[in-house]
Amino acid sequence: MEKTKEGLDKNNKYDRQLRLWGDHGQTALETSRVCLINATATGTEILKNLILPGIGSFTVVDSCKIQGEDVGNNFFLSKDAIGQSRAKVATELLSELNNDVTGDFVEESAESLLESNDGFFxxxxxxxxxxxxxxxxxxxGKCLWANNIPLLVCRCYGFIGYIRLVIREHAVIESHPDSAHEDLRLDRPFPSLVKYLDSIDLSCMNKKDHCHTPWLVVLYKYLQEYKxxxxxxxxKVYKEKNELKELIKAGIQRNDDGIMEEEENFDEAVKAVNTALIPTKxxxxxxxxxxxxxCxxxxxxxxxxxxxxxxxxxxxANEGKGALPVRGTIPDMTADSERYIQLQRIYHNQADTDVAAVSRRYHDLVQSLGLAGCIxxxxxxxxxxxxxxxxxVRCRSLEEEYSPxxxxxxxxxxxxDSEDPDDVVFYVLLRAVDSFYDTHSSYPGWYADQVEADVHKLKGCLTKLYHEWGVPCNIKDDYVHEMCRYGASELHTMSAFIGGAAAQEAIKVITRQFVPINNTFIYNAMKQTSVTVEL
Known part of the structure; x- marks a missing residue:
């Protein structure tokens, strides 16, 4: 009884997200283990958005101590914690968000962990x-790629946000497309559907039955007349579809004065002509x-x-005769319950038949491969x-991307080199900023009195980068100045936005639902524009 009550409480707690990715998606989330490297403002915002929906556990890897600037932009660090472990304090405060989630921390840098124990990740x-x-x-990236573990690289730099997904292969079965046509097979109906539809005679129906016949039946009947x-x-074309629509309209019953009755099911059939007859392929x-x-x-x-x-x-190639399995669902429509349920059952039964055929082929393949089969x-x-x-989704590795x-x-x-280049320009600038850091052990503009000098140095890094790529450097000086003005600052508003976007991508990867980015997302807060590119 207690377990049932706990299950009901959890359903109430996660009700909204269960509607998005279902019980199986939530189970995947609750059994996941997430590692965050560096409890920055962006990092803690990402974790917040993963802890609230209920990931299984998280571990923060960070060797830094809390400084004044951390407190200024990170809601999960407090002023009285300055000088303490950033990993420890962030983990403690983040853990308070959801009692279902277990939090841990490691006070060590990612670099030292990779050297001493790369199996940790x-x-x-x-x-x-x-x-x-x-x-x-x-x-x-090299370590995780070799072990097929997804890596999400996130960064906020002034008014620029950056997300890079690194994953070798990610298959999505439940992609949840924004729009999808119903799978009704009216262009090539299966035998049980034909048998049912042919058994119905619209011409001898009374008024009540006529106006409560599912529009799918109405459309099929007049489609046969058209064929x-x-x-x-x-x-197929507009003119031909209009001809079918006129046939359907002519079938609407009339009263004793010759005036058309109001038959909503016939109106629905007319509206469905454009979408219900899309060829099955x-x-x-x-x-x-x-x-x-x-494959x-x-x-x-x-x-x-x-x-x-x-x-x-x-x-x-065999049972489907050139078509995928029947999806097994039909849309809502004006109809009496009996005939709607009959129609619904016919589609369900055909879907079950197709599933059984695919299942047999799956188990035959598993057996031929000498596998146990775990599905x-x-x-x-x-x-x-x-x-x-x-x-x-097959992303490129960081090693491939960073190759000259x-x-x-x-x-x-x-x-x-245009007057208004797309936001990929900031990817190039971030690469130049990293090159600057490797050379000078600081980011351009970190020290206010050196901004102008850093502009010249950053230009040099940019030129070197373009030289390695073998293409002419064509980024305007205004962009270089802007990057130096940022001084590697991490604004909380930017962190909150990127934190939400990155957590969404992480959930897609964990639940294997919805389609994640491939592979780089760049956000420009100055213009409120973004771009997703494959690099």
């Missing part, structure tokens, strides 16, 4: 790094997954995702239901 679900110097960041006049073809992105080498060449190391994709491919029937059902919306030979970097940076 392998225990986490995701690692979040804030304000790391380039040298340490590359070491960390009989057009050699079995469904309407395998989306291009799913075809790409079918052609991926990881073609399964082996004992293949993930469940790729075995499922291969099962799906074989289903499409539930519910997971296979979820996969089939979302088969049209599968997404795969990176063609993607060269392409992005050689077009920044």
């Amino acid at each position: 392998q225990q986490f679900t995701v690692v979040i790094a804030t304000n790391l110097c380039e040298r340490t960041l590359l070491k960390l 009989a006049k057009h050699q079995g073809q469904i309407p 395998v989306p291009a992105n799913i075809e790409q997954l079918f052609e991926d080498p990881d 073609e060449n399964l082996n004992a190391e293949s993930s469940n995702f790729w075995i499922l994709v291969r099962s799906l491919k074989e289903f499409v 539930s029937e519910q997971e296979i059902k979820t996969f089939c239901k979302n088969a049209a919306f599968l997404r795969l 030979q990176s063609e993607k970097i060269k392409f992005q940076v050689q077009h920044l």
Whole structure:
């Protein structure tokens, strides 16, 4: 009884987010282990937004002591804690946000941990790094990449925000697309649907039944009439669809005076013509997954995702006759309960049949590969239901990105000489700032009396960077001056914004729902603009 009460309390506590990612998403969150490197203002804002929805545990890695500037921009540090461990104080205050979450800290720098115990970071679900110097960041990135652990690099620099996701391969089954057409199969109805729809006769119905017939039935009936006049073809262009709409309108019953009755179901059928008759086909992105080498060449190391994709491919080529599994849902519509439920059950049953076929193929593949198979029937059902919306994110490693030979970097940076370049210009400037730090052990503009001198030095770092890329330096001086004016300041308003955005990306990675960025997000608070680029 106590356990049930605890479960109900948790459902009430996390009600809003359960509506977003469901019980299984919440379970993934509650079993996750998050590591934050450096309890900066940005870092603690990210953790706050992960602790509140209920991650399993977090560990703060930070060797710094709290200074005056920390207290000025970080709500999780207090004035009376100046001189104390930043990791310890931040962990204590963050832990108060949610009793369900366990917090820990390590008073050591990421660099020393990488040297003494690089296996430390392998225990986490995701690692979040804030304000790391380039040298340490590359070491960390290499370590996590080798062990396939997601890394989220975050930074606030004056009015510039930066997020970089580093993940080798991330498969998303529940991508939750903003808009998706209903999977009704009216262009190629399956046998049980045809049998049911053909059994209904609109012409002999009374007024009540006629106006409460589901619009899907109405549309199907008049579609058959249209196809009989057009050699079995469904309407494709605007003119053809209008012709079908007129057929449907002509079917509305009239009263004794010849005036059309109000039949909402027929109006719904007319409105659905444009969306319900979209041809059933395998989306291009799913075809790409079918052609991926990881799908073609399964082996004992293949993930469940790729075995499922291969099962799906074989289903499409056989039982599906060129189509994905039926999704099994229908939209709300004006109808009597009996016929709506009958229609709903037909789609559900066909979806179950398709899931069973995919499941058989999955288990056959698992057996042929000599694997045990560690996936539930519910997971296979979820996969089939979302088969049209599968997404795969493959980011580049930091090592590839930071290579002077990176063609993607060269392409992005050689077009920044316009009067109003896009926000990628700040990525280049942040790289130059890191180069400045490596050379001078401080950031440009850190000391107010050296801003002008630092402008000249930062220009030198910028020129050197462009020389390594082999492209002409074309960033205007105004941007260089602006970066020096920032003095590596971390504004709380910026930290709060980036903290929210970064936590959202971390949740996407942890729950494997929604599609994360690939791979770099840059926010310009001066203009309130942003850009996502693949670097």
